[in-house]
């Protein structure tokens with residue numbers, strides 16, 4: 001069996017790592033196609049190196065652009081790749097423009113498509129990711145859902161027959177990296193001199209929070225006004241938007257810092273007092289590490305983190321300040337994101353479905 005994985009953006013490399021490993025263990029042929037959506041070494045190459053992912057077999061080098069330009073360039077390039085590879089499965093990940101492009105190209109070539117992390121919904125139609133995931137779910141042949149909640153969304157949309165709950169592959173990789181960095185210090189403590197357990201780690205990159213200068217300025221000021229140092233691991237998107245509109249990303253408590261490689265990110269979160277983010281993945285990573293999270297959005301796809309008390313949605317300066325200083329949530333053994341063996345299940349499901 002030949003699986004072709006199509007990835008392009010940072011969170012997809014994290015999800016790819018356990019899949020590549022599981023495919024190798026199962027003796028399954030696995031071809032990696034990198035669209036080039038993310039190209040900065042700190043958003044791409046370091047993930048392959050640190051997480052032991054084989055170098056991409058094909059690199060499309062598409063780069064940045066408006067949604068249409070970027071998605072269209074991927075689409076134009078992928079037809080020939082799929083034609084040459086003739087995969088048994090095209091495996092697409094998450095909700096980026098790379099996900100949608102690969103899905104569209106593959107289904108029109110009558111190639112079976114499996115969607116990893118299927119069934120997530122924010123119900124916010126202003127998010128580009130919401131369209132990417134809904135369209136991908138409805139086009140794909142096999143929907144690999146991480147949770148029961150995701151499977152329920154798919155069932156409500158008439159897609160139960162194509163759905164399999166496999167667990168969340170981010171749990172697989174997180175457990176492994178957490179064990180690797182256990183005992184290591186925090187690079188932020190070493191480099192910036194912030195106190196262990198007495199600073200926050202922040203990431204902000206969503207279009208809803210960065211594209212409108214007023215909104216970005218409001219968030220930067222809100223983080224700058226918090227009670228403890230806040231280290232902002234600044235995605236190039238937020239750096240570019242802040243520079244364009246003269247919004248300081250180092251102000252008050254807020255300290256801008258370059259993005260971190262995955263193991264360093266996990267080590268930093270482990271030694272922090274909490275996470276403030278609009279990232280989907282980081283909300284879940286914080287929960288899995290039992291570090292309180294504040295999410296700068298009006299809704300989340302990862303509702304389990306909120307229901308269990310480890311994540312609070314906060315959209316205004318006052319709400320963010322109140323959320324970060326809340327008491328530590330009650331401990332829980334709940335494991336809504338699986339047992340750390342989701343990738344094995346994905347490969348077994350794909351093998352079974354072709355066999």
Ligand code: UD1
Pocket residue numbers: 009010011037038039040043064065095096097098128129205235236237240
């Ligand atoms: C994309 C995904 C988002 C995901 C995020 C993870 C879509 C619609 N969005 O958002 O779901 O959470 O990746 O990071 O697919 N840039 C660089 N270097 C890079 C990549 C981007 O400087 O290597 C800058 C460019 O200015 C670019 C901007 O970031 O225009 C946005 O990049 P893009 O890939 O369009 O979307 P992300 O914001 O990264």
